[in-house]
Amino acid sequence: MSGPVVSLTPQEYKTEEHPIWCPGCGDFGVLASLYQSLSALNILPKDLTVISGIGCSGRTPGFVKSYGFHVVHGRVLPVSLGVKAANPKLTVIGVGGDGDGFAIGGGHLPHASRRNPDMTYIIMDNAVYGLTKGQYSPTSPTGYQAGSTPYGNTEQPLNPLAMTIAYGATFVGQGYSGKPKELTQLINRAIEHKGFAFLNVISPCITFNNTYKVIPAKLKEVPADHDVTNQAKAFELALQNDVVQLGVLYQVRKPTFEEGMHQVITKAQAASPPRLDEIFSEFS
Numbered sequence: 222m223s224g225p226v227v228s229l230t231p232q233e234y235k236t237e238e239h240p241i242w243c244p245g246c247g248d249f250g251v252l253a254s255l256y257q258s259l260s261a262l263n264i265l266p267k268d269l270t271v272i273s274g275i276g277c278s279g280r281t282p283g284f285v286k287s288y289g290f291h292v293v294h295g296r297v298l299p300v301s302l303g304v305k306a307a308n309p310k311l312t313v314i315g316v317g318g319d320g321d322g323f324a325i326g327g328g329h330l331p332h333a334s335r336r337n338p339d340m341t342y343i344i345m346d347n348a349v350y351g352l353t354k355g356q357y358s359p360t361s362p363t364g365y366q367a368g369s370t371p372y373g374n375t376e377q378p379l380n381p382l383a384m385t386i387a388y389g390a391t392f393v394g395q396g397y398s399g400k401p402k403e404l405t406q407l408i409n410r411a412i413e414h415k416g417f418a419f420l421n422v423i424s425p426c427i428t429f430n431n432t433y434k435v436i437p438a439k440l441k442e443v444p445a446d447h448d449v450t451n452q453a454k455a456f457e458l459a460l461q462n463d464v465v466q467l468g469v470l471y472q473v474r475k476p477t478f479e480e481g482m483h484q485v486i487t488k489a490q491a492a493s494p495p496r497l498d499e500i501f502s503e504f505s
């Protein structure tokens with residue numbers, strides 16, 4: 222006999238911790254959409270782990286009723302993979318900033334993308350290091366002026382969407398914290414995707430890189446007739462200049478990390494393991 226269906230309202234995913242983000246920070250919008258999605262998908266706190274790196278965005282697990290892990294800077298993905306490997310039944314959501322995910326943690330993104338663990342990775346992309354007071358980040362535009370670049374950033378920003386499509390992520394999408402309904406739909410789709418879902422969310426830092434006035438004019442919905450399984454077309458959308466694409470650019474189904482692991486375990490259990498003395502005899 223099945224027990225009563227227990228579901229939580231978005232409000233019930235809030236913890237007693239209150240965000241200390243600056244009033245107007247885009248991260249509030251991302252958090253609100255995350256609450257909505259968890260409630261809509263009926264993911265219970267006991268079945269959920271939220272893992273973050275360091276940064277203003279890194280505080281997120283403290284605000285979500287779930288298991289949580291605020292890990293060292295840039296290490297959201299290896300820790301998420303470990304959690305998923307240990308307990309594949311958990312819903313795993315990684316969150317962090319563009320600095321955490323693309324600078325210090327940038328070496329982990331290609332490998333998480335190609336390994337395809339069944340998890341969601343949300344970048345709160347404000348194109349700046351917010352927590353450490355406004356240094357330029359890998360997504361800061363050329364010319365960006367701040368404390369660490371008083372004469373303007375001379376570097377090219379990287380393109381998170383084109384990059385993760387190239388790395389082999391099986392779901393690549395982008396949202397905007399100022400469009401909460403659409404963002405909730407996107408988070409729903411990302412969580413429901415079987416495999417590694419990468420979601421870049423433009424989430425302005427009102428204090429150090431206030432882009433609220435410039436972003437709306439750049440927003441462009443992914444065309445309704447876009448074939449999300451077409452990688453070349455997804456690249457075309459990702460590479461459009463001076464446009465913030467909103468929606469899912471790419472989505473395909475491929476074997477997940479856990480499915481591969483399960484296959485190996487099954488094969489290993491069926492095989493007769495070599496005796497230790499046989500292994501040692503090879504070296505004597």
Ligand SMILES: Cc1ncc(C[n+]2csc(CCOP(=O)(O)OP(=O)(O)O)c2C)c(N)n1
Pocket residue numbers: 275276277278279294317318319320321322345347349350351352353358426
């Ligand atoms: C190993 C290490 N290096 C540097 C830092 C300092 N640090 C903390 S957060 C951060 C960057 C934050 O930017 P981002 O990841 O974009 O997050 P945001 O604060 O903008 O949400 C840096 C450089 C650190 N905590 N640990």
Ligand code: SF4
Pocket residue numbers: 241242243245246247248277278347351352425426427428429
């Ligand atoms: S410094 Fe920027 S990113 Fe950090 S809480 Fe304030 S507005 Fe948000």
